[in-house]
Amino acid sequence: MAELLQLLIYGIVTGGIYALGAIGISLIFAILRFAHFAHGDLMTVGAYLALSAAAILGLPLGGAFALAALLTAGIAVLIDRLLYRRLRASGAVVLLISSFGVALILRSLVQLLWGPETQVYETAITPPWRLGELRIRPVHVAILTICLLLVSALHLFLTRSRTGKAMRAMADDPDLARVSGIATERVVVWTWLLGGGLAALAGMFLALDTRLHPLLGWNVLLPLFAAALVGGIGNVYGAIAGGLVLGVASELSTLVLPAVYKPAVAFAAIVVVLVVRPRGLLGGR
Amino acid sequence: MTLLVAHGLRGGYGGVDILQGVDLRVAPGELVVIVGPNGAGKSTAMKAIFGLVRLRAGRVVFDQREITGLPPERLVPLGLAYVPQERNVFPSLTVEENLEMGAYVRRDDIRPDMERVFALFPVLAERRRQRAGTMSGGERQMVAIGRALMTRPRLLLLDEPTAGLSPRFVDLLFERIRAINREGVAILMVEQNAKKALAMADRGVVLVGGANRFEDAGPAVLAHPDIAEMFLGGA
Amino acid sequence: MELVGLASFLVFFLTLAGIYALVTLGLNVQWGFSGQFNIGIAGFWAIGAYTAAILDTPASPFHLGGFAMPFWVGALAATLLAAAVAFLVGVICVDLRTDYLAIATIGIGEIIRLVLKNEEWLTNGVRGIAGIPRLFEALGRSGQALAFLGFVLLAILLVYALVERAARSPWGRVQRAIRDEELAVAACGRDVRRFRLESFVLGSAIMGFAGAVHAHFVGFISPEAFDPLFTTFLVWVMLVVGGSGNNRGAILGAFLVWAIWSLAQFATAYLPLAWAGRAGALRVLLVGVLLQLVLLWRPQGLLPERPPPPVVRRDA
Numbered sequence: 138m139a140e141l142l143q144l145l146i147y148g149i150v151t152g153g154i155y156a157l158g159a160i161g162i163s164l165i166f167a168i169l170r171f172a173h174f175a176h177g178d179l180m181t182v183g184a185y186l187a188l189s190a191a192a193i194l195g196l197p198l199g200g201a202f203a204l205a206a207l208l209t210a211g212i213a214v215l216i217d218r219l220l221y222r223r224l225r226a227s228g229a230v231v232l233l234i235s236s237f238g239v240a241l242i243l244r245s246l247v248q249l250l251w252g253p254e255t256q257v258y259e260t261a262i263t264p265p266w267r268l269g270e271l272r273i274r275p276v277h278v279a280i281l282t283i284c285l286l287l288v289s290a291l292h293l294f295l296t297r298s299r300t301g302k303a304m305r306a307m308a309d310d311p312d313l314a315r316v317s318g319i320a321t322e323r324v325v326v327w328t329w330l331l332g333g334g335l336a337a338l339a340g341m342f343l344a345l346d347t348r349l350h351p352l353l354g355w356n357v358l359l360p361l362f363a364a365a366l367v368g369g370i371g372n373v374y375g376a377i378a379g380g381l382v383l384g385v386a387s388e389l390s391t392l393v394l395p396a397v398y399k400p401a402v403a404f405a406a407i408v409v410v411l412v413v414r415p416r417g418l419l420g421g422r
Numbered sequence: 423m424t425l426l427v428a429h430g431l432r433g434g435y436g437g438v439d440i441l442q443g444v445d446l447r448v449a450p451g452e453l454v455v456i457v458g459p460n461g462a463g464k465s466t467a468m469k470a471i472f473g474l475v476r477l478r479a480g481r482v483v484f485d486q487r488e489i490t491g492l493p494p495e496r497l498v499p500l501g502l503a504y505v506p507q508e509r510n511v512f513p514s515l516t517v518e519e520n521l522e523m524g525a526y527v528r529r530d531d532i533r534p535d536m537e538r539v540f541a542l543f544p545v546l547a548e549r550r551r552q553r554a555g556t557m558s559g560g561e562r563q564m565v566a567i568g569r570a571l572m573t574r575p576r577l578l579l580l581d582e583p584t585a586g587l588s589p590r591f592v593d594l595l596f597e598r599i600r601a602i603n604r605e606g607v608a609i610l611m612v613e614q615n616a617k618k619a620l621a622m623a624d625r626g627v628v629l630v631g632g633a634n635r636f637e638d639a640g641p642a643v644l645a646h647p648d649i650a651e652m653f654l655g656g657a
Numbered sequence: 658m659e660l661v662g663l664a665s666f667l668v669f670f671l672t673l674a675g676i677y678a679l680v681t682l683g684l685n686v687q688w689g690f691s692g693q694f695n696i697g698i699a700g701f702w703a704i705g706a707y708t709a710a711i712l713d714t715p716a717s718p719f720h721l722g723g724f725a726m727p728f729w730v731g732a733l734a735a736t737l738l739a740a741a742v743a744f745l746v747g748v749i750c751v752d753l754r755t756d757y758l759a760i761a762t763i764g765i766g767e768i769i770r771l772v773l774k775n776e777e778w779l780t781n782g783v784r785g786i787a788g789i790p791r792l793f794e795a796l797g798r799s800g801q802a803l804a805f806l807g808f809v810l811l812a813i814l815l816v817y818a819l820v821e822r823a824a825r826s827p828w829g830r831v832q833r834a835i836r837d838e839e840l841a842v843a844a845c846g847r848d849v850r851r852f853r854l855e856s857f858v859l860g861s862a863i864m865g866f867a868g869a870v871h872a873h874f875v876g877f878i879s880p881e882a883f884d885p886l887f888t889t890f891l892v893w894v895m896l897v898v899g900g901s902g903n904n905r906g907a908i909l910g911a912f913l914v915w916a917i918w919s920l921a922q923f924a925t926a927y928l929p930l931a932w933a934g935r936a937g938a939l940r941v942l943l944v945g946v947l948l949q950l951v952l953l954w955r956p957q958g959l960l961p962e963r964p965p966p967p968v969v970r971r972d973a
Contacts, residue, residue, distance in 0.1 A: 172756040220949055227956055230694065230755055234897060235952050237696070241890050242945035248938035299526070302515070306523045309512040316472070316506060317569065318498030318527040355886065359767060362760045372514070397775045404764030408749055411757050 139270035144388045150277045150346065152384025153284035157339035158357065159364035159376040159383075160291070161332025167308035167371025168328050169221070171232035176336055176361060177354030178243035183209035183337020184344040184353055185251050188258065198258060206337040213333025214326055222325075240355065247351045256349040280342045287338065288377055291331075295373060300327055308371035360387065360403040366410045382406075425450045425608050426577055431470050431480035434632075439478060440466045442632035448577060448610050453603045455640060457616040458629035464612040465507065467629065468579050471610075472504045473497060484577070499527045503575035507582045507612075510566035513555025517546050520554050520565050524572030532572060539568035542598055560591035564598075571602065578602065580611040596622065620644045668802045670919055671912075675809035676871045678911035681895045682816050682904060683863030689902035689962070690829060691856040692836035693751065694759035697766030698892050699885035701861040703773055704742055705735035705868025706878045710786040711779075713873070717788070720781040728792055732869040739865020742769075743858045751853040766885060774880040785879025789872050805874060812870065813908060816863055821904050823859070832856055833902075887941060891918070894948045900958025909960060918944065 158180060165173045187205035190196050196204065216239055224231050265272040295301040300323070307314040307324050315321050340354055347353075364383045368375025387402040394401065426448040434440035440463045448454050456464045469475040471482050473493045482490045489497060494504070503524075512520050521539060525532040540547035543564040549557070554565050563583055570578055583599065584592040592615060600622055603609050613619035620626045623640030628649055636649055643649055680702060687693045709731035714723030750761045773780050780786065793804035823829050831852050834842045843849050872878050891914065899910020921943050925936035932939075951958065 172760055174759075220953070223953055227952075230692075231952060231956060233694070233756055233759060234893065235949060237890065237893065238945045238948040238952075241887070241941055242949075245938035245941040245945065249935050249942065253934065253938070299522070302519050302522060303526060306512045306515055306519075309514050310509055313506065313509060313512065314523070316474070316494050316504055317523050318495050318573065319523060320495060320526070359760070359764050362763075366757075366760075395775065397771055398768075400764065400767045400771065404761070404768060407757075407761055407764060411753055411761070412749065 141389075141392075143271055144391065145385060146271070146273065146277065148385030148388035149381065150281055150384070151388060152381035153281050154339050154342045154346070154380075155357065155360055155364050155384050156377040156380030157284060157287065157335045157342070158354075158361040159368065159380045160373055161328075161336050162361050163365040163368060163370055163373060163376040164304065164308055164328050165332050166365060168304070168311060168325065169225070169232070170311070171229040171236065172362065173332075174233060174236040174358070175216070175239035175243060176332070177356070177358035178240045178247075179209060179213060179333055179336040180340030180343065180354030180357070181247055181351060182212060182243050182340070182354075183333075184340035184349055185247055186337070187341045187344075188251070188256060188349060191258065198260065202338065202341050205341065206334045209337030210330040210334035213329040213336070217325065217329045240358075244351055244355065251349075251351075253351055258345055258349070260345070276345055280346065283338075284342070287335070291335075291373065300324065304328060304331075305373075308373075356400075359400055359407075360384075363403040363406040363410070367406055423450065424448065425452075425485060426471070426610070427481075427483045428467070428471055429481050429483075431467060431477060431482070433470055433475055433477040433479070434463075434466060435475070440632050441470060441475075441477075441480075443480070443634075444470075444629065444632065445634055446471070446610065446627065448608050450576065451603070451606050451608050452624045453600070453609045453622065453640075454611070454625045454627060455616075455619045455623035456610070456612045456627045456629060457620065457643070458635070461631075462629040463632040464629055465581050466632075468504065468581050468610065468612055472502065472579060474504075495527075498573055498575075501573070501576040502579065503570035503573055503577070504579040505566045505570045505581060505583065507585055511554040511557075511562050511569070514553060516551050516553055517557075517565055517568075518550040520569050521572050524569035527573060535572050535574060539571055542571075542601065543568060560587050560595065563587065563591070563595060567595075567598070567602075571607075575607060577608045577610065580609060580613075582612050582614055584613065584615050592618070617644060665799065665802065668806050670915070672802070672806045672809050672874060674912045674915035675806070675813055676867055676874065677892065677895060677915055678813050678908045679809075679816055679867035679870065680864050680892050681899070681907040681911040682813070682820055683860040683867065684892055684896050685860075685901065685904060685907040686820055686823070686856050686863065687860035688896065689904075689907070690824060690836065691832040691853055692755060693853060693857055693860075694755050695762050695857075695860070696759050696889055697746075697762035697764075697769070698864060698889040700766035700769035701739045701743065701864040702868040702871070702888065703769060703878075703880075703885065704739045705865030706872040707773060707780055707786070707868075708735040708738045708865070709869035709872045710789050710878055713790060714786060714788050717781075717786075719784070720777075720786055721779045723786075728790075728869075728873060731873075732866060735869035736862045736866040739868070740858050740862035743861030744854070747854045747857040751857055752850060766889065770880055770885050780880075783880060785877060787877045789876050789878070791876055792873055809870060809874075812866075816866075817904055817908065820859075820863075824904065828852070828855075890941075891944065894944055894951075896958075897948060898951050898958055900960040900962060902962030903958070903960045906958050906960035906962075910958065913959075914944070914947075917947065 158176060162173055162176050183205050186208050187201045190201035190204045191198055220235055221232055224235050263275045265274045295305055303319045303324050304327060306319060307321060344353055360383045364379035365376050367382055368379030383403060383406060387399045390399060390402045424447050428446040431441045431444040432439055444463060444467050446467065458464050466475055470477055473491060477491060481488065484500060484502060512523060521536050545561060546564055546568060554562060584595050596618055599609065611619065620640040620643050626638060626640045626643035627634065628636040628643065680698065684695060684698060687695050711720060711722045712724050712726045712734055713728060713731035715725045717723050746765050750758055753761060774783055791801060793801045796804050831842065831847055835849050835852055839849060895910040895914045896907055898914055900906025918940060921940045925939055928936055
């Protein structure tokens with residue numbers, strides 16, 4: 138029982154991290170209509186930028202994270218302006234191939250600038266809190282708290298602000314958004330800012346929980362897509378729920394599967410959703 | 423004085439020209455109905471005016487201003503609004519949010535216009551917090567038209583607003599469309615319910631094979647023996 | 658001496674490029690013909706390589722077998738097993754939309770990689786399988802290399818003839834029609850699912866065969882010997898550069914991109930020592946940029962797809 142609860146805690150933390158990445162994938166998929174294969178590598182870039190922000194500028198980790206998230210958001214917009222925007226007329230598949238290439242470009246840049254070896258953030262080592270048989274790591278509490286705050290802020294942005302509503306409208310139906318006079322390119326820029334920033338934070342939290350390495354983000358791309366699909370493409374709340382489902386499911390899978398086969402859970406989730414319920418569990422496009 | 427002049431429209435999707443030289447004119451405050459058999463290019467003509475179909479030839483002038491080929495986001499601020507036949511609401515947005523999105527181009531106070539839409543379609547006021555995707559086809563059509571009215575357009579393009587609706591809704595919707603028109607909004611409408619639509623139209627335009635075939639006052643089109651037989655299913 | 662070195666490098670280069678050309682032809686069957694997006698290429702390649710390795714090596718305590726079979730048995734089994742796995746995957750996945758299939762195939766490639774890495778009884782895990790016999794050993798070192806190159810070129814010719822025939826047959830026409838207008842084909846009463854499955858299986862079988870050839874060329878394989886994601890990516894760049902849908906383009910793209918890759922290898926050899934460890938990343942960056950440039954300025958590739966000549970119906 139304790140083991141199950143412990144895994145559940147790990148799963149929720151992983152799920153919160155997945156959710157941050159899956160939100161961007163889901164929004165980009167709905168608004169720009171393509172599967173963004175470089176999303177995992179945006180996470181990696183963000184995580185490494187935070188490493189340098191802390192090392193070079195001497196920022197505390199919180200400040201380094203904030204700065205790196207902003208920088209990554211800017212990089213995401215830049216990639217869109219340089220490549221994706223010019224390829225938009227060529228269709229979703231060309232964008233997909235291009236983003237696959239961007240994934241490799243970002244990954245090799247990370248290797249060039251930061252080297253291929255594994256690194257860690259410098260943090261004070263704090264012993265886990267004990268709650269009966271359960272062990273709770275302070276860093277997990279911090280990650281989960283920030284995830285909750287971010288998701289709440291996102292909720293306010295999407296339901297209260299004009300741009301946020303336009304983003305949801307465009308995720309619902311990009312053609313109708315255009316017909317309504319919504320400045321679609323502006324919404325696209327916001328989508329990349331949001332998706333890039335959240336991806337960077339997801340990358341940093343993942344690196345904080347584990348370690349930094351150049352494949353950090355690519356290795357979770359599959360669960361991120363799975364989370365977006367489970368939640369229904371274009372449905373932000375679905376992506377959050379999907380992230381939690383995937384996080385918990387892959388942790389619990391270690392009860393029955395060797396831990397090395399965790400990625401199979403994401404694959405199974407994708408197949409089940411696509412074959413059984415193509416619109417996702419919570420509905421979407 | 424005309425509000426909209428579309429002249430010699432040619433174009434379509436891919437390499438095929440669906441429009442083979444269509445002319446359309448709408449005067450301020452006028453209600454014009456386009457009828458014709460399937461594949462005549464009625465919807466395509468509307469989309470071409472609204473910048474959604476690439477034109478190979480022809481011009482579109484709105485309020486003395488050339489708008490040929492302008493994208494929708496440039497047309498909405500000029501006073502044009504368009505309601506597509508299908509997929510014309512944002513399903514996951516509430517009724518109120520749908521109306522707000524219609525007013526996206528505006529920066530001033532939109533509440534009076536929202537109240538105007540609610541006065542026109544009281545059922546929407548009751549359901550302002552309901553998601554549009556959960557509403558019936560007729561109610562969705564009201565949301566769609568309401569959304570288009572939020573910019574106070576001078577010309578409203580309606581693509582088959584009553585398609586697939588129950589007769590009760592068809593009559594209600596026609597009556598509302600007429601009310602909108604009486605407030606001074608010019609309307610260009612494609613409609614399958616040709617009899618009812620032509621009966622209330624100032625002018626009817628018959629399109630066949632992507633070209634103008636016939637044009638007259640609405641009821642006169644209805645009365646024309648050939649037209650009646652050809653497109654209105656006799657009877 | 659220099660000349661001999663250059664000649665033997667050229668043979669080595671052409672052989673590897675040729676193996677890539679086989680894989681690219683396989684991808685062209687899936688993507689160029691019927692528009693199926695496969696990001697699990699390295700997985701099918703690896704299935705072929707491991708099947709041949711396990712069957713053709715002498716008995717070993719480190720992994721299943723080996724069974725010391727002749728090359729042709731291993732190659733045939735590699736082709737069939739890759740086809741069988743593709744069939745299983747295809748039954749579940751071929752109905753998916755292009756982008757969803759792409760996502761699903763990441764998972765397939767990943768799972769294949771994990772199995773090869775972790776099932777030590779089968780594959781010796783990360784330590785890999787060594788001692789895969791080379792072909793034409795009787796011919797001496799340089800004769801062997803030349804003969805192998807000849808064999809690879811012959812294989813390309815045969816596979817090219819096969820897929821070109823397939824592309825021009827009614828079967829190939831249906832494939833392209835499915836790619837361009839799936840609904841219309843379905844409306845004509847064609848079993849879209851079956852056609853898609855067939856091209857997915859055929860393409861994967863070719864990749865499996867190429868894997869067997871590759872295993873016998875390098876003599877040693879391991880899960881990390883080649884970066885699976887990068888292999889997949891390189892094959893994609895080859896097809897896009899050469900021209901999707903054009904079999905000659907696929908071959909041209911493979912040789913050209915492999916040439917660029919090899920030249921970059923020479924160039925990065927001159928990097929300062931501190932950067933030597935990062936030369937690989939620099940080359941990947943180069944190929945990534947190349948892909949973007951092609952997509953932006955020549956999306957149809959060097960040899961664009963040509964519509965096949967119209968069919969003259971004799972029975973009409």
